[in-house]
Amino acid sequence: METTTRELKVRPGPGREYPILIGNGILRKLPEHIRRISGSCRVLVVTDKNVGRFHLKPVMKNLSGAGIDAEAEELPVGERYKNFGSYQKIVRRLAGLDDARDLIVVAFGGGVVGDLAGFAAATYRRGIPLIQAPTTLLACVDSSVGGKTGFDLPQGKNLVGSFYQPNLVLIDLDTLKTLPAHEFQSGMAEVIKYGLILDERFFARLEREIVMLPAHDSAPLAAAVERCCAIKAKVVGRDERDTKGVRAMLNFGHTFAHAIEAACGYATYSHGEAVAVGMICAAELSARSGYLKSNDLERIERLIEKAGLPNKIKGSTADELIEYMQRDKKTRTGKLRFILLERIGRAFVSDAPPLKDIRAVLKKRIVSF
Numbered sequence: 441m442e443t444t445t446r447e448l449k450v451r452p453g454p455g456r457e458y459p460i461l462i463g464n465g466i467l468r469k470l471p472e473h474i475r476r477i478s479g480s481c482r483v484l485v486v487t488d489k490n491v492g493r494f495h496l497k498p499v500m501k502n503l504s505g506a507g508i509d510a511e512a513e514e515l516p517v518g519e520r521y522k523n524f525g526s527y528q529k530i531v532r533r534l535a536g537l538d539d540a541r542d543l544i545v546v547a548f549g550g551g552v553v554g555d556l557a558g559f560a561a562a563t564y565r566r567g568i569p570l571i572q573a574p575t576t577l578l579a580c581v582d583s584s585v586g587g588k589t590g591f592d593l594p595q596g597k598n599l600v601g602s603f604y605q606p607n608l609v610l611i612d613l614d615t616l617k618t619l620p621a622h623e624f625q626s627g628m629a630e631v632i633k634y635g636l637i638l639d640e641r642f643f644a645r646l647e648r649e650i651v652m653l654p655a656h657d658s659a660p661l662a663a664a665v666e667r668c669c670a671i672k673a674k675v676v677g678r679d680e681r682d683t684k685g686v687r688a689m690l691n692f693g694h695t696f697a698h699a700i701e702a703a704c705g706y707a708t709y710s711h712g713e714a715v716a717v718g719m720i721c722a723a724e725l726s727a728r729s730g731y732l733k734s735n736d737l738e739r740i741e742r743l744i745e746k747a748g749l750p751n752k753i754k755g756s757t758a759d760e761l762i763e764y765m766q767r768d769k770k771t772r773t774g775k776l777r778f779i780l781l782e783r784i785g786r787a788f789v790s791d792a793p794p795l796k797d798i799r800a801v802l803k804k805r806i807v808s809f
């Protein structure tokens with residue numbers, strides 16, 4: 441189904457801007473967008489085997505029908521493959537395609553594909569054009585916008601990477617219809633996060649509409665994706681390289697979440713589920729620190745529950761979680777750093793919440809079984 445296309449601009453720095461297009465069926469316009477970048481080019485569509493199975497054929501057919509010389513690289517699925525091997529595959533493939541024409545990368549997949557293909561585009565010949573075409577809710581509202589690219593090393597996540605903005609972000613909501621329900625739900629945690637840190641009105645809208653979001657062709661979904669992208673674009677515009685403490689707000693709930701993912705096992709909690717519990721912990725810590733009102737805390741818990749996301753921690757202890765937090769790369773200064781809420785829609789960075797409060801917040805969420 442083709443509906444109206446929503447358009448936003450990201451302005452990461454003076455004189456630089458790129459559009460985000462959001463709509464149903466808009467991937468069909470990919471050839472036009474490619475032509476606008478270059479009249480004479482070869483294209484590498486990078487995807488993974490899941491997305492490939494559902495969506496690659498029509499995309500490749502459409503490109504070749506438009507006379508565009510395009511090939512596809514289908515990577516194996518999952519975070520485990522966001523590694524040096526996959527990066528090498530992409531850049532070697534690019535080298536094989538390289539001739540007198542321009543080379544363009546299309547990152548067609550979730551955050552794993554987006555980060556890998558983005559980094560390959562950033563580094564091949566010191567930078568070639570990139571189109572981000574995200575296919576998970578998380579990638580639509582978060583990873584495809586803002587230019588963070590890279591891959592993991594055995595020593596840690598995202599250790600190799602760069603900032604590299606795409607020429608265009610093309611969000612076709614129709615691709616989300618094949619996304620497994622738990623992946624959609626996982627992305628919903630990040631959607632809620634935007635309301636919590638920067639937009640009280642959006643949070644209130646989610647309170648009314650969250651159950652309608654999973655329909656891939658619903659107006660509430662398109663509106664929510666647009667709002668999240670607008671917030672992310674604003675944050676990136678103020679702090680492209682994550683050095684001014686503005687982009688750090690996007691880590692709301694994530695200090696807790698990373699510890700929960702690591703301590704409870706990545707199979708127990710998806711990233712979004714861990715973020716959901718993490719956001720409740722961060723909200724609770726904000727209340728304990730004398731900022732967030734108890735009524736707001738209840739609203740946050742209710743919305744997370746309504747989204748079907750978890751609010752309990754199973755399979756770890758407070759001490760273990762604190763140990764993981766202290767090992768987190770963001771604590772190199774020796775202090776635990778948290779994003780707290782003054783109220784719904786206003787976040788700030790706090791360097792020193794007392795350990796006893798962190799422990800109390802965790803204990804309240806942990807269930808033993």
Ligand SMILES: NC(=O)c1ccc[n+]([C@@H]2O[C@H](COP(=O)([O-])OP(=O)(O)OC[C@H]3O[C@@H](n4cnc5c(N)ncnc54)[C@H](O)[C@@H]3O)[C@@H](O)[C@H]2O)c1
Binds near residue numbers: 517549
């Ligand atoms: N660059 C950034 O700013 C940024 C921000 C947040 C997260 N990330 C990164 O994003 C990654 C997580 O992204 P993700 O959650 O999209 O994970 P993912 O890319 O692994 O996708 C999740 C799963 O959904 C499948 N999938 C994707 N689209 C599908 C579709 N339309 N239909 C059916 N299946 C589909 C994938 O094959 C995979 O199994 C992490 O590596 C994280 O570090 C980056």
Ligand SMILES: [Zn+2]
Binds near residue numbers: 630694711715
């Ligand atoms: Zn996240």
